[in-house]
Amino acid sequence: NAGVTQTPKFQVLKTGQSMTLQCAQDMNHEYMSWYRQDPGMGLRLIHYSVGAGITDQGEVPNGYNVSRSTTEDFPLRLLSAAPSQTSVYFCASSRMPGGGANVLTFGAGSRLTVL
């Protein structure tokens, strides 16, 4: 049981380049989300999905796109990278809480540097 798998672990981009961070989970979780973690700040929600074909914005969605074509995968796309997007990105998933507590399982993270 791999849990939540993120690739790549490290990536360096130049300003204006595009790329996709991959996230896959094998727990049949309906809820998936992307967070970014910056020094001196808490984890901030970028986008989330409550099921295949359904996505919504979180606290800091600008500059990022997501899609959810399958239950297992939730890729995060940077269309035109900016230095402000230098961060560590975490994918997290959970069973749909159905009105209860949303206990998240996190991936190991992807460290992105934009020059």
Added chain:
Amino acid sequence: EDQVTQSPEALRLQEGESSSLNCSYTVSGLRGLFWYRQDPGKGPEFLFTLYSAGEEKEKERLKATLTKKESFLHITAPKPEDSATYLCAVQGSGAGSYQLTFGKGTKLSVIP
């Protein structure tokens, strides 16, 4: 808007020296308060969920408690392997009720 403030930002303890980490929060209708542990270079790992004031949960040397305004993570006789950053998060019952709001964390260092 939900808010979480953790203190202290960093804490150094001698092995065996018990202490507490604080998490103060404001939330519209608490669905859950969460504690996570994060080791360097890794993702957060779930520890506890607390649901209502007065609730307590324990795991090995860790004990989490909850009041209407704050939560404490008590660490009894810590060992060096307890060194990590501890994150607190809340989930409210307002709009976007699946969303968690995280604090900045407390970095704990336990010195042998």
